[in-house]
Amino acid sequence: MEATIKVVLLGDSSVGKTSIVTRLKSGKFLAKHAATIGAAFITKTIEVPSNDSSTEKRIHMEIWDTAGQERYKSLVPMYYRDANIALIVFELGDVSSLQCAKTWFQDLQDRAQGTQVIIVGNKYDLVCEEHSGEVTIPAELQGLPYVAVSAKTGYNFDTLNKIIISLVPESQFKTLSKNNEQGNILEINKKKSGSGCIC
Amino acid sequence: MARQLFTPPITNPRFDPNQSIRESYKNTTGGMQFQQNLHEDQNDNERSSCDGDENSTTGERLENNKSPILTKQEIDEALNTVTNLPPELSKLIDIFIDDLKQPKYVRPLSVLQLSSLFQSFYIKFDKASFQHVSSANNNGYYFSGGGSSSFLAAKETLSSGLSGIFGRSRSSSGNSLMRPRRSSSLFSNESISNSTNATQMLSPEEIKKQLKINELNNMKIEKYMELCERDVFKKILIVGTSVSSPNKMKTFKPHQLQTFKVGNLFRNSVEFTEYNKLLNEKILCLSKLSTMNKINLIKFLSLNNGIDPEPKFEEIKDILYEFTYHSISPCEKIKALLKLHEIMTYSQEMSNDDYLSLLIYYIITIVPRDIFLNAEFIRLFRYKKKLVETESFALTNLEAALVFVEGLTKNDFSNELQDKLTVNESKILENSISSRVSLPSKTAIMHKNNGNNGSNLGDIVTPTIQRPDVTRSNSYDGFRTVFDSSLKNIIGKIRSYTPPHPNNTSNNNLHSSNNLNIPRSSSQLSMELSNRDTTEMSRDGSRSTSSSSRSSASLEHGNREFTGDLTVTASINGADKKEFQKSWKKYKGYKFEDLTICELRDLFEIYQKMMQ
Numbered sequence: 001m002e003a004t005i006k007v008v009l010l011g012d013s014s015v016g017k018t019s020i021v022t023r024l025k026s027g028k029f030l031a032k033h034a035a036t037i038g039a040a041f042i043t044k045t046i047e048v049p050s051n052d053s054s055t056e057k058r059i060h061m062e063i064w065d066t067a068g069q070e071r072y073k074s075l076v077p078m079y080y081r082d083a084n085i086a087l088i089v090f091e092l093g094d095v096s097s098l099q100c101a102k103t104w105f106q107d108l109q110d111r112a113q114g115t116q117v118i119i120v121g122n123k124y125d126l127v128c129e130e131h132s133g134e135v136t137i138p139a140e141l142q143g144l145p146y147v148a149v150s151a152k153t154g155y156n157f158d159t160l161n162k163i164i165i166s167l168v169p170e171s172q173f174k175t176l177s178k179n180n181e182q183g184n185i186l187e188i189n190k191k192k193s194g195s196g197c198i199c
Numbered sequence: 200m201a202r203q204l205f206t207p208p209i210t211n212p213r214f215d216p217n218q219s220i221r222e223s224y225k226n227t228t229g230g231m232q233f234q235q236n237l238h239e240d241q242n243d244n245e246r247s248s249c250d251g252d253e254n255s256t257t258g259e260r261l262e263n264n265k266s267p268i269l270t271k272q273e274i275d276e277a278l279n280t281v282t283n284l285p286p287e288l289s290k291l292i293d294i295f296i297d298d299l300k301q302p303k304y305v306r307p308l309s310v311l312q313l314s315s316l317f318q319s320f321y322i323k324f325d326k327a328s329f330q331h332v333s334s335a336n337n338n339g340y341y342f343s344g345g346g347s348s349s350f351l352a353a354k355e356t357l358s359s360g361l362s363g364i365f366g367r368s369r370s371s372s373g374n375s376l377m378r379p380r381r382s383s384s385l386f387s388n389e390s391i392s393n394s395t396n397a398t399q400m401l402s403p404e405e406i407k408k409q410l411k412i413n414e415l416n417n418m419k420i421e422k423y424m425e426l427c428e429r430d431v432f433k434k435i436l437i438v439g440t441s442v443s444s445p446n447k448m449k450t451f452k453p454h455q456l457q458t459f460k461v462g463n464l465f466r467n468s469v470e471f472t473e474y475n476k477l478l479n480e481k482i483l484c485l486s487k488l489s490t491m492n493k494i495n496l497i498k499f500l501s502l503n504n505g506i507d508p509e510p511k512f513e514e515i516k517d518i519l520y521e522f523t524y525h526s527i528s529p530c531e532k533i534k535a536l537l538k539l540h541e542i543m544t545y546s547q548e549m550s551n552d553d554y555l556s557l558l559i560y561y562i563i564t565i566v567p568r569d570i571f572l573n574a575e576f577i578r579l580f581r582y583k584k585k586l587v588e589t590e591s592f593a594l595t596n597l598e599a600a601l602v603f604v605e606g607l608t609k610n611d612f613s614n615e616l617q618d619k620l621t622v623n624e625s626k627i628l629e630n631s632i633s634s635r636v637s638l639p640s641k642t643a644i645m646h647k648n649n650g651n652n653g654s655n656l657g658d659i660v661t662p663t664i665q666r667p668d669v670t671r672s673n674s675y676d677g678f679r680t681v682f683d684s685s686l687k688n689i690i691g692k693i694r695s696y697t698p699p700h701p702n703n704t705s706n707n708n709l710h711s712s713n714n715l716n717i718p719r720s721s722s723q724l725s726m727e728l729s730n731r732d733t734t735e736m737s738r739d740g741s742r743s744t745s746s747s748s749r750s751s752a753s754l755e756h757g758n759r760e761f762t763g764d765l766t767v768t769a770s771i772n773g774a775d776k777k778e779f780q781k782s783w784k785k786y787k788g789y790k791f792e793d794l795t796i797c798e799l800r801d802l803f804e805i806y807q808k809m810m811q
Contacts, residue, residue: 018550040551041592062588067552067599069501074606075555075599 001173004060007164008080008115010104011089012097013068016122019151020089021065040065048165059168077111085116085167087160092121092135092148102138116167117144120160124150269414277415281422284430288423291327295320296434307467311639314579321427321582328423332416424582428528432459432580436527440464459527461576462569474636475571478605482570484627485563485607493619494612496563500556508560511542516565518542523567529581532573536593551596558600571601605632 009017018040025042041064048057066079080086088104090097101119108115119141137146145163149156284292299316308316440463465471488494497503522535543557562570574597577586586594609617609628620628786794786802794802 013550013552040549040554040596041589043588062592064592065551067550067555069552072552072555072599072603075602078595078599078602 001055001057001175002060003058003168003172003174004062005084005164005168005172006062006064006082007085007087008064008066008083009087009089010066010076010080010101010108011068012091012100015068015089015091015094015097016151017068017089018065020087020120020122020149021063023151023154023157024063046161046165057173059165061164077107080108080112080115083112083115084172085118085164086112087118087120089120089122091123093123093127098135098138102140105141105144118160118163118167119144119146121146121148122151124148124155125153269411273411273415274418278418278422281419281426284423284426285331288324288327288331288427289430291320291324292427292430292434296431296438300438309639310465310468310471310575310579313464317431317580318583320431321424321584324427325420325424325582325584328420328427329416331423332419336412336416421585424585425528425530428530428580428582432528435459440466461572464576464580465572468639470636470638471572471575474605474632474638475569477632477636478571478601479568480627481607481632482563482566482604484624485604486566488616488624489563493616496560499612500560502553502556502560504553506553506557508557512561512564514542515539515561519561519565519567519570523570523573529577530585532577533581533586533590533594536577536597537589540593540596554596555600555603558596559603562600562604570597574598574601602633607631 009020011017021040021042024044041062044061044063046059046061048059050057064079064083066076086104086108088101088108090101105117108117119137121135135148145167147156147160147163149160283289436459462472462475465475485494485496489496497508502508518535518539522532522539526532526535540554543554543561567573574594577594578598581590607628608631609620609625617625786798789798
């Protein structure tokens with residue numbers, strides 16, 4: 001089973017969106033194989049852990065970075081069109097970037113209601129653990145999945161990946177092309193058997 | 200001594216089913232594989248250390264973008280021979296283009312309608328390519344297959360199958376304690392103790408061969424789709440975009456064949472051409488302002504943060520010219536766009552903010568003409584199945600840059616610039632282009648087309664184009680004939696009627712006396728009138744076609760009938776008599792053709808009163 005999803009990163013230009021993309025790209029086993037045209041776009045495939053060994057699941061992610069500067073804000077809807085998941089990024093300890101995250105969420109609500117949202121607080125390494133707990137999530141963002149990460153150190157990216165996996169609906173998964181290949185093999189062999197002569 | 204491991208356990212993130220299958224059949228190379236696994240584990244540890252994610256327990260794993268089944272040499276050998284489409288596939292393109300050239304649409308097709316036709320054709324061509332490749336492989340197997348070997352191969356496939364082998368391998372490799380048993384059962388002991396099982400297994404070589412063939416087939420189909428786009432638009436370049444005879448082939452000079460004007464496809468959609476014209480003007484205006492140092496583009500776009508656009512300027516310029524002037528098919532244009540993005544990427548950490556700024560800078564300084572139409576051309580005529588991932592992202596970036604430029608106004612710059620602008624420049628930068636030109640909604644059009652279940656290419660545009668061959672029914676004409684005949688009959692009666700003078704009492708008495716002596720009964724009279732009306736309506740034509748003698752007889756008959764009716768009415772109510780006289784006089788001298796609907800209705804009422 002395989003699912004293809006579009007993940008888009010939203011947030012101010014200084015919150016570290018590109019660093020998060022780079023971290024996602026340069027994770028384990030990825031450095032030599034990631035397809036990219038710069039850090040602004042990468043693809044990544046995740047094997048989904050499953051208790052049922054007979055069912056193999058993969059999630060193929062297309063990760064789109066977006067421009068965070070104010071001048072380009074009106075262009076961002078062109079990027080999150082048809083996105084499955086949006087990572088709204090803010091900087092831990094920066095209240096203004098959190099307010100911007102709220103604005104991005106409202107934009108998504110207005111234009112892309114079908115897009116799932118994950119709130120990501122970046123630069124965990126710059127704040128001590130005690131203070132990171134003091135982040136007050138605005139009321140509008142309450143109830144949304146939230147994770148604090150550090151793109152610099154790679155902290156908590158496992159959790160982020162798990163949240164992404166959990167948000168992929170079961171209906172998104174399709175049978176892998178491998179089954180089609182097997183069908184082709186069977187079909188070809190049937191053809192061969194038809195042409196054969198036993199006697 | 201450490202136990203030899205053939206494959207990592209299934210719980211290992213790097214477990215690969217394909218690899219486990221290959222390893223399970225390579226008992227003689229177990230030692231070497233073990234060494235490779237150790238090497239990979241070391242690499243994993245090193246990467247973990249570099250990533251700084253020491254607590255990582257994620258199950259994530261990247262899929263190798265390159266095919267693990269095929270080597271580069273095999274791919275090159277297979278695809279380098281495919282330089283042209285097979286004849287049967289090329290014929291589909293000829294049929295499609297010829298169909299587009301037929302003058303069968305009431306009005307010229309808009310670019311969105313054309314796009315729908317092209318996308319439908321791509322889907323059909325994709326399917327035809329698959330069938331072509333499949334049939335070619337079947338033919339190959341037919342000739343290469345031997346009698347007994349093909350039978351045994353089929354038996355092996357049916358009895359074991361790919362999934363069976365996968366299942367066995369997964370279950371075995373998932374438990375380290377089972378390794379010795381698995382090894383012996385799959386290779387040594389089982390093959391010795393039960394030789395019949397060997398014939399039921401699909402050999403590893405055959406599995407590998409089949410996977411290779413499938414992979415190559417997919418690559419061939421992709422190649423065919425590229426060639427399809429190329430050949431379609433090359434043919435359009437030759438035959439032109441107007442509806443005309445396909446036999447009238449244009450002759451081009453060699454250098455002219457390289458130029459394909461995408462604008463020709465948009466000429467029936469004036470919104471796109473107008474938008475493009477205004478955008479060309481604005482880009483040119485901004486370029487001149489930058490050249491004359493009225494605006495500092497680098498500062499305006501914040502490109503002074505370590506990004507220098509000048510070193511790659513000429514290279515970028517060549518690619519943009521290739522994109523706008525020298526490429527023909529959407530596939531070629533998107534390749535140029537991808538190359539553009541690759542060159543513009545200064546580092547792996549380059550953000551999209553920097554990227555957009557740089558792209559906008561190049562667009563304004565290079566001034567590629569009709570860049571908007573070229574972008575729309577890709578969006579509309581590139582096979583949508585392929586316009587995904589990197590292609591979609593690259594095109595979105597270009598579209599975003601163009602949207603930014605079209606939205607620029609003089610208010611976005613300093614007040615000093617506004618004072619320096621000429622009247623024409625100020626006019627060009629007065630408003631955004633989107634506020635002046637509204638492009639058609641693609642979503643609405645696509646939604647309508649998606650809802651159309653017709654498989655015929657022509658059916659796609661049927662809901663929006665009226666068929667010219669619709670003919671009118673004949674029922675109205677028949678009804679009109681009967682209706683006209685009836686009305687003219689009534690008018691004829693009214694015109695021929697001469698009311699009696701009210702002072703001639705002796706005549707009235709005489710008529711009354713005569714009326715009393717009439718032998719026909721009232722019922723007979725009614726029946727007679729009804730029969731006559733029926734006869735009149737069944738005739739083809741009006742009373743005017745009758746002979747003069749018949750006409751005279753009819754008038755006499757009419758007079759008699761009216762006299763009788765009038766007498767009866769007079770005896771009942773004198774007031775009604777006067778009213779009746781007034782009503783018929785009103786229409787005396789009228790022509791039938793001049794009567795209105797209301798007047799006709801009034802005449803019907805008078806007629807009904809006369810019948811009463």
